[in-house]
Amino acid sequence: MALKYKSNAATMALSIKFNAPVTLTFSLVCTLILVADVFLMGNVMPFFTAYPGLNFSNPLQIVTLFSHVLGHVNISHLLGNLTFVLLLGPIIEEKYGTQKLLTMILITALITGLVNAMFFDTGLMGASGIVFMMILLVSFTNVRGGEIPLTFILVAILFVGKEFLASTESNQIAESAHIIGGFCGSLFGFRAAR
Numbered sequence: 011m012a013l014k015y016k017s018n019a020a021t022m023a024l025s026i027k028f029n030a031p032v033t034l035t036f037s038l039v040c041t042l043i044l045v046a047d048v049f050l051m052g053n054v055m056p057f058f059t060a061y062p063g064l065n066f067s068n069p070l071q072i073v074t075l076f077s078h079v080l081g082h083v084n085i086s087h088l089l090g091n092l093t094f095v096l097l098l099g100p101i102i103e104e105k106y107g108t109q110k111l112l113t114m115i116l117i118t119a120l121i122t123g124l125v126n127a128m129f130f131d132t133g134l135m136g137a138s139g140i141v142f143m144m145i146l147l148v149s150f151t152n153v154r155g156g157e158i159p160l161t162f163i164l165v166a167i168l169f170v171g172k173e174f175l176a177s178t179e180s181n182q183i184a185e186s187a188h189i190i191g192g193f194c195g196s197l198f199g200f201r202a203a204r
Contacts, residue, residue, distance in 0.1 A: 032111045033099030037092050040080050040137060044088050047081075055081050060123040060134040075123035076116060081135040091137040098144040105151045106202060118143045118194040122187040134184050139191030145169055146192045150199030162199065166192065 028034060047054035058081025060074045082088040103111045122139040126132070146169070149162040170192045173185040 030100035030103040030108075032108050032115070033095060033103055036080075036099070036115065036137075036140075037095055040082060040088060040092065043080050044082050044085065055135065057081075058135055060126050062127055062131045062133070064124075064127050071127075075127070076119045078123055078135050079115070079119045079137045079140050082137070083135065087136055091141050094141040094144060095137060098141075098148045101148055101151060102144055106198075114143060114147070114194070114198050115140055118191050121194060122190045125186060125190055126184065130184075130186065132184070134187060136184075136187075138184065139187035139194075142169065142173075142188045142191035143195035143198070146195030147199045150203055153199070153203045157203070162196070166196065 043054060043058055057070070057074065058077050060078035061071065065071050082091065099111070106114075118139055123134065126134040145165060146162065149159050149165050153159055170189055173188040173192070
Protein backbone atom coordinates (compact mmCIF):
# COMPACT_ATOMS: atom_id res chain seq x y z
CA MET A 11 0.00 0.00 0.00
CA ALA A 12 1.47 3.37 -0.94
CA LEU A 13 0.47 6.73 0.46
CA LYS A 14 1.30 9.79 -1.56
CA TYR A 15 2.22 13.08 -0.02
CA LYS A 16 2.39 16.16 -2.25
CA SER A 17 4.52 19.10 -1.37
CA ASN A 18 5.37 22.22 -3.31
CA ALA A 19 8.84 21.01 -4.26
CA ALA A 20 8.32 17.34 -5.04
CA THR A 21 6.10 14.33 -4.63
CA MET A 22 7.16 11.85 -1.96
CA ALA A 23 5.70 8.33 -1.80
CA LEU A 24 5.47 6.65 1.59
CA SER A 25 4.67 2.99 1.92
CA ILE A 26 3.53 0.94 4.89
CA LYS A 27 5.93 -1.95 5.50
CA PHE A 28 5.18 -5.23 7.28
CA ASN A 29 8.46 -4.70 9.13
CA ALA A 30 8.29 -7.29 11.91
CA PRO A 31 6.38 -10.38 10.74
CA VAL A 32 6.59 -12.39 13.98
CA THR A 33 5.69 -9.41 16.17
CA LEU A 34 2.81 -8.28 13.99
CA THR A 35 1.42 -11.79 13.42
CA PHE A 36 1.65 -12.58 17.15
CA SER A 37 -0.23 -9.37 17.98
CA LEU A 38 -2.89 -10.00 15.33
CA VAL A 39 -3.47 -13.60 16.46
CA CYS A 40 -3.81 -12.51 20.11
CA THR A 41 -6.36 -9.89 19.08
CA LEU A 42 -8.35 -12.29 16.89
CA ILE A 43 -8.49 -14.88 19.67
CA LEU A 44 -9.90 -12.35 22.15
CA VAL A 45 -12.47 -11.14 19.59
CA ALA A 46 -13.49 -14.76 18.82
CA ASP A 47 -13.81 -15.48 22.53
CA VAL A 48 -16.10 -12.48 23.01
CA PHE A 49 -18.34 -13.54 20.10
CA LEU A 50 -18.37 -17.19 21.22
CA MET A 51 -19.11 -16.24 24.84
CA GLY A 52 -15.96 -17.57 26.48
CA ASN A 53 -15.73 -20.87 24.62
CA VAL A 54 -12.37 -20.13 22.99
CA MET A 55 -10.09 -19.41 25.96
CA PRO A 56 -9.87 -23.01 27.24
CA PHE A 57 -7.70 -23.67 24.16
CA PHE A 58 -5.42 -20.80 25.19
CA THR A 59 -5.01 -21.53 28.90
CA ALA A 60 -2.27 -23.72 30.39
CA TYR A 61 -3.80 -25.75 33.21
CA PRO A 62 -2.06 -27.22 36.27
CA GLY A 63 -0.77 -30.77 36.18
CA LEU A 64 0.89 -32.63 33.35
CA ASN A 65 -1.05 -35.13 31.28
CA PHE A 66 0.88 -35.83 28.10
CA SER A 67 -1.79 -38.26 26.91
CA ASN A 68 -4.06 -35.23 26.41
CA PRO A 69 -2.99 -33.53 23.15
CA LEU A 70 -4.82 -30.32 24.11
CA GLN A 71 -2.67 -29.93 27.20
CA ILE A 72 0.49 -30.22 25.12
CA VAL A 73 -0.80 -27.55 22.71
CA THR A 74 -1.76 -25.20 25.55
CA LEU A 75 1.80 -25.33 26.92
CA PHE A 76 2.56 -23.13 23.89
CA SER A 77 -0.79 -21.48 23.05
CA HIS A 78 -1.44 -19.95 26.49
CA VAL A 79 0.62 -16.90 25.49
CA LEU A 80 -2.00 -16.05 22.85
CA GLY A 81 -5.02 -15.90 25.18
CA HIS A 82 -6.00 -12.87 27.26
CA VAL A 83 -8.66 -12.32 29.91
CA ASN A 84 -9.96 -9.02 28.54
CA ILE A 85 -9.09 -6.05 26.34
CA SER A 86 -7.13 -4.33 29.13
CA HIS A 87 -4.93 -7.40 29.59
CA LEU A 88 -4.41 -7.65 25.83
CA LEU A 89 -3.57 -3.96 25.36
CA GLY A 90 -1.17 -3.97 28.30
CA ASN A 91 0.81 -6.82 26.76
CA LEU A 92 0.61 -5.72 23.13
CA THR A 93 1.88 -2.25 24.00
CA PHE A 94 5.20 -3.79 25.03
CA VAL A 95 5.21 -6.48 22.31
CA LEU A 96 4.70 -3.90 19.55
CA LEU A 97 7.27 -1.55 21.09
CA LEU A 98 10.04 -4.08 21.75
CA GLY A 99 9.34 -6.85 19.24
CA PRO A 100 10.47 -4.99 16.09
CA ILE A 101 13.76 -3.99 17.75
CA ILE A 102 14.45 -7.59 18.79
CA GLU A 103 13.31 -9.00 15.46
CA GLU A 104 15.62 -6.66 13.57
CA LYS A 105 18.58 -7.49 15.84
CA TYR A 106 18.18 -11.27 16.13
CA GLY A 107 16.04 -12.16 13.12
CA THR A 108 12.52 -13.44 12.58
CA GLN A 109 13.31 -17.13 13.09
CA LYS A 110 15.24 -16.55 16.32
CA LEU A 111 12.48 -14.38 17.79
CA LEU A 112 9.88 -17.03 16.98
CA THR A 113 12.09 -19.70 18.59
CA MET A 114 12.58 -17.53 21.70
CA ILE A 115 8.81 -16.99 21.99
CA LEU A 116 8.12 -20.73 21.69
CA ILE A 117 10.83 -21.67 24.23
CA THR A 118 9.61 -19.05 26.71
CA ALA A 119 5.99 -20.17 26.26
CA LEU A 120 6.92 -23.82 26.82
CA ILE A 121 9.04 -23.13 29.92
CA THR A 122 6.41 -20.88 31.55
CA GLY A 123 3.69 -23.41 30.72
CA LEU A 124 5.67 -26.33 32.14
CA VAL A 125 6.65 -24.50 35.33
CA ASN A 126 3.04 -23.44 35.89
CA ALA A 127 1.76 -26.98 35.26
CA MET A 128 4.29 -28.56 37.62
CA PHE A 129 4.38 -26.09 40.51
CA PHE A 130 1.15 -24.08 40.58
CA ASP A 131 -2.51 -24.96 40.91
CA THR A 132 -3.91 -22.19 38.71
CA GLY A 133 -4.40 -21.71 34.98
CA LEU A 134 -2.04 -19.50 33.01
CA MET A 135 -2.82 -17.24 30.07
CA GLY A 136 -1.41 -14.13 28.47
CA ALA A 137 1.74 -12.84 26.83
CA SER A 138 3.25 -11.40 30.01
CA GLY A 139 6.08 -13.95 30.04
CA ILE A 140 6.88 -13.01 26.44
CA VAL A 141 6.78 -9.32 27.38
CA PHE A 142 9.26 -9.84 30.22
CA MET A 143 11.48 -11.92 27.93
CA MET A 144 11.49 -8.99 25.48
CA ILE A 145 12.09 -6.39 28.21
CA LEU A 146 15.25 -8.13 29.41
CA LEU A 147 16.39 -9.16 25.93
CA VAL A 148 16.11 -5.67 24.43
CA SER A 149 18.73 -4.39 26.87
CA PHE A 150 21.25 -6.61 25.04
CA THR A 151 20.63 -5.16 21.57
CA ASN A 152 23.91 -3.24 21.33
CA VAL A 153 26.18 -5.38 23.51
CA ARG A 154 29.63 -6.50 22.51
CA GLY A 155 31.20 -9.74 23.73
CA GLY A 156 32.38 -9.76 27.33
CA GLU A 157 30.13 -6.89 28.42
CA ILE A 158 27.18 -6.84 30.78
CA PRO A 159 25.08 -3.76 30.09
CA LEU A 160 24.28 -1.59 33.08
CA THR A 161 20.82 -1.08 31.55
CA PHE A 162 20.26 -4.85 31.78
CA ILE A 163 21.17 -4.85 35.49
CA LEU A 164 18.86 -1.92 36.22
CA VAL A 165 15.99 -3.36 34.16
CA ALA A 166 16.38 -6.73 35.89
CA ILE A 167 16.31 -5.10 39.31
CA LEU A 168 13.31 -2.91 38.49
CA PHE A 169 11.09 -5.30 36.54
CA VAL A 170 11.97 -8.70 38.00
CA GLY A 171 12.48 -7.30 41.51
CA LYS A 172 9.01 -5.77 41.37
CA GLU A 173 7.58 -9.17 40.37
CA PHE A 174 9.28 -10.92 43.29
CA LEU A 175 7.72 -8.38 45.65
CA ALA A 176 4.31 -8.69 43.99
CA SER A 177 4.44 -12.49 44.24
CA THR A 178 3.88 -12.19 48.00
CA GLU A 179 0.46 -10.61 47.40
CA SER A 180 -2.76 -12.45 46.66
CA ASN A 181 -3.88 -11.47 43.16
CA GLN A 182 -4.83 -12.90 39.78
CA ILE A 183 -1.41 -12.22 38.22
CA ALA A 184 1.11 -14.97 37.47
CA GLU A 185 4.29 -13.26 38.60
CA SER A 186 6.09 -16.57 38.07
CA ALA A 187 5.52 -16.27 34.30
CA HIS A 188 6.95 -12.74 34.39
CA ILE A 189 10.03 -13.88 36.30
CA ILE A 190 10.56 -16.92 34.07
CA GLY A 191 10.09 -14.79 30.95
CA GLY A 192 12.70 -12.34 32.25
CA PHE A 193 15.04 -15.23 33.03
CA CYS A 194 14.60 -16.60 29.47
CA GLY A 195 15.26 -13.16 27.97
CA SER A 196 18.41 -12.86 30.06
CA LEU A 197 19.68 -16.26 28.92
CA PHE A 198 18.93 -15.48 25.27
CA GLY A 199 20.71 -12.13 25.62
CA PHE A 200 23.82 -13.56 27.29
CA ARG A 201 23.96 -16.38 24.74
CA ALA A 202 23.72 -13.97 21.81
CA ALA A 203 26.33 -11.64 23.34
CA ARG A 204 28.96 -14.41 23.44
